[in-house]
Amino acid sequence: MLTRQRKQHILSVLQRDGNVVAKSLSEELGLSEDTIRRDLRELAAEGLLQRVHGGALPVAPAEADFAGRLQLATAEKVAIGRAAARLVRPGQVVLIDGGTTAVQMVRHLPTGLRATVVTHSPSVAVELAGHAGIEVVLIGGRLFRHSMVAVGAAAMDAISRIHADTCFLGVTGVHAEAGLTTGDVEEAAIKRALMAAAAETVVLASSEKIGAASAWVIHPVSAATSLLVSPEAPAAALAPLRKAGLAILRSDGG
Amino acid sequence: MLTRQRKQHILSVLQRDGNVVAKSLSEELGLSEDTIRRDLRELAAEGLLQRVHGGALPVAPAEADFAGRLQLATAEKVAIGRAAARLVRPGQVVLIDGGTTAVQMVRHLPTGLRATVVTHSPSVAVELAGHAGIEVVLIGGRLFRHSMVAVGAAAMDAISRIHADTCFLGVTGVHAEAGLTTGDVEEAAIKRALMAAAAETVVLASSEKIGAASAWVIHPVSAATSLLVSPEAPAAALAPLRKAGLAILRSDGG
DNA sequence: AGCTTATGTGCAAATTCGTGCAGAAACAAG
DNA sequence: CTTGTTTCTGCACGAATTTGCACATAAGCT
Numbered sequence: 060m061l062t063r064q065r066k067q068h069i070l071s072v073l074q075r076d077g078n079v080v081a082k083s084l085s086e087e088l089g090l091s092e093d094t095i096r097r098d099l100r101e102l103a104a105e106g107l108l109q110r111v112h113g114g115a116l117p118v119a120p121a122e123a124d125f126a127g128r129l130q131l132a133t134a135e136k137v138a139i140g141r142a143a144a145r146l147v148r149p150g151q152v153v154l155i156d157g158g159t160t161a162v163q164m165v166r167h168l169p170t171g172l173r174a175t176v177v178t179h180s181p182s183v184a185v186e187l188a189g190h191a192g193i194e195v196v197l198i199g200g201r202l203f204r205h206s207m208v209a210v211g212a213a214a215m216d217a218i219s220r221i222h223a224d225t226c227f228l229g230v231t232g233v234h235a236e237a238g239l240t241t242g243d244v245e246e247a248a249i250k251r252a253l254m255a256a257a258a259e260t261v262v263l264a265s266s267e268k269i270g271a272a273s274a275w276v277i278h279p280v281s282a283a284t285s286l287l288v289s290p291e292a293p294a295a296a297l298a299p300l301r302k303a304g305l306a307i308l309r310s311d312g313g
Numbered sequence: 314m315l316t317r318q319r320k321q322h323i324l325s326v327l328q329r330d331g332n333v334v335a336k337s338l339s340e341e342l343g344l345s346e347d348t349i350r351r352d353l354r355e356l357a358a359e360g361l362l363q364r365v366h367g368g369a370l371p372v373a374p375a376e377a378d379f380a381g382r383l384q385l386a387t388a389e390k391v392a393i394g395r396a397a398a399r400l401v402r403p404g405q406v407v408l409i410d411g412g413t414t415a416v417q418m419v420r421h422l423p424t425g426l427r428a429t430v431v432t433h434s435p436s437v438a439v440e441l442a443g444h445a446g447i448e449v450v451l452i453g454g455r456l457f458r459h460s461m462v463a464v465g466a467a468a469m470d471a472i473s474r475i476h477a478d479t480c481f482l483g484v485t486g487v488h489a490e491a492g493l494t495t496g497d498v499e500e501a502a503i504k505r506a507l508m509a510a511a512a513e514t515v516v517l518a519s520s521e522k523i524g525a526a527s528a529w530v531i532h533p534v535s536a537a538t539s540l541l542v543s544p545e546a547p548a549a550a551l552a553p554l555r556k557a558g559l560a561i562l563r564s565d566g567g
Numbered sequence: 568a569g570c571t572t573a574t575g576t577g578c579a580a581a582t583t584c585g586t587g588c589a590g591a592a593a594c595a596a597g
Numbered sequence: 598c599t600t601g602t603t604t605c606t607g608c609a610c611g612a613a614t615t616t617g618c619a620c621a622t623a624a625g626c627t
Binding site: 061062063064179181182184185187188191194195196197198199200201202204207209213214217 | 332
């Protein structure tokens with residue numbers, strides 16, 4: 060790999076993850092940490108990143124693009140997205156729900172992975188534009204503005220014609236008794252359809268969703284296969300969910 | 314092997330792999346690295362590649378994908394997009410095709426305009442997220458990667474259920490005899506369906522499209538209602554199109 | 568404080584680069 | 598056919614760049 064490409068790669072990873080770690084980069088690229096450190100030093104000298112102990116950060120610490128854009132993804136959501144991306148096996152057909160965590164997930168799908176992604180979120184679809192190995196199927200319908208996903212009869216109909224391996228679902232509440240919940244009735248219906256169309260369902264939930272409940276019930280928690288949370292999620296809140304039949308998966312780091 | 318052929322080969326490899334390494338090329342072609350380096354130096358002098366230590370990279374670093382192309386919308390496309398946005402009347406239902414010009418168009422839809430936009434382009438949909446007055450209907454289907462629009466049977470079916478006021482269509486060629494053309498057979502079918510689903514069709518064409526023809530015919534030019542071009546488009550090339558029945562609309566400025 | 572990890576510097580080995588030069592091939596002119 | 602010229606190619610050699618290692622130092626954590 061050419062030096063110039065390596066530096067470009069570092070900047071890409073930085074933009075994708077919001078930070079880079081010298082050690083991880085050296086392992087990923089198969090080079091000594093010295094070389095990585097030199098690169099980081101030079102990139103910092105060019106003002107392309109901000110050097111910190113152990114790695115580097117973006118020059119302008121991640122800020123929301125502008126009104127209406129994707130909300131700032133927290134480190135926790137990035138970690139959950141990355142962990143979810145690792146669950147996708149080559150050749151699988153996966154359903155991916157909308158939301159910021161879902162966008163993080165597809166952003167972290169390994170380059171070179173060949174799979175099919177079905178989504179009703181145009182944001183997720185756009186994010187996959189540059190991912191050559193992924194076949195993308197878009198579910199159409201009326202766009203529900205708040206969360207930017209297709210809903211309505213057309214979407215329901217399209218989803219009903221699919222049998223996927225895994226559904227990666229975002230929710231606004233996971234509660235042992237209230238079940239999986241969300242804030243909009245149309246969205247709830249779509250999410251229910253997505254779950255029905257996949258053999259397994261992995262629920263992606265940042266810690267504030269654990270133990271919370273919103274207005275519209277999608278399904279009891281037992282309808283999902285597993286729950287992917289970050290280490291930040293309190294173990295106490297997870298115990299009743301595990302008892303309800305959910306396999307708890309932990310992402311690394313927060 | 315001729316020098317010219319060799320240089321062409323280098324450029325091909327560069328385009329295919331995104332980079333070339335002097336040593337690999339010398340082994341592959343059975344020539345000394347000196348010769349390869351000389352070639353690279355000359356190609357760099359012609360601006361056909363970017364010389365780096367160990368090999369060379371494309372002049373436009375990576376980003377040959379859609380996300381990259383979006384950013385380099387020319388002033389002409391912005392002007393056409395703005396003019397197209399002004400053609401939308403309150404309450405109308407409009408079909409908007411994919412492409413960079415279409416993204417510019419929705420970006421310029423007046424805030425406060427209430428209308429319904431139907432599109433098979435997730436990029437267009439995402440762009441409308443922040444536009445409160447616009448109801449967005451997304452056409453689903455398999456995503457055609459090159460231009461990031463939904464194609465295939467599902468998209469055709471969804472479009473066939475719509476009756477819209479105006480269709481804003483992007484093409485890659487507008488030619489009085491060859492007709493409206495595009496570079497992909499699936500895309501051509503979708504565009505044909507879009508035209509059939511709207512009472513009027515406005516073709517958005519930057520000047521390089523005028524008088525050009527691509528492989529797949531959508532319709533004869535007479536099937537469209539009007540052609541929106543910038544003042545840059547040569548009048549001579551427009552005359553036969555006007556004669557073929559197209560109303561020529563001019564965007565302002567550049 | 569004590570320990571672990573990261574950092575910077577000097578240094579050596581390997582790779583790559585540029586230039587000068589010579590032989591080979593292509594080509595035009597006589 | 599021969600000769601002179603031009604172009605292309607490979608080789609040699611010194612310069613420049615890159616990379617990994619060693620070692621002393623600094624930073625962060627318990």
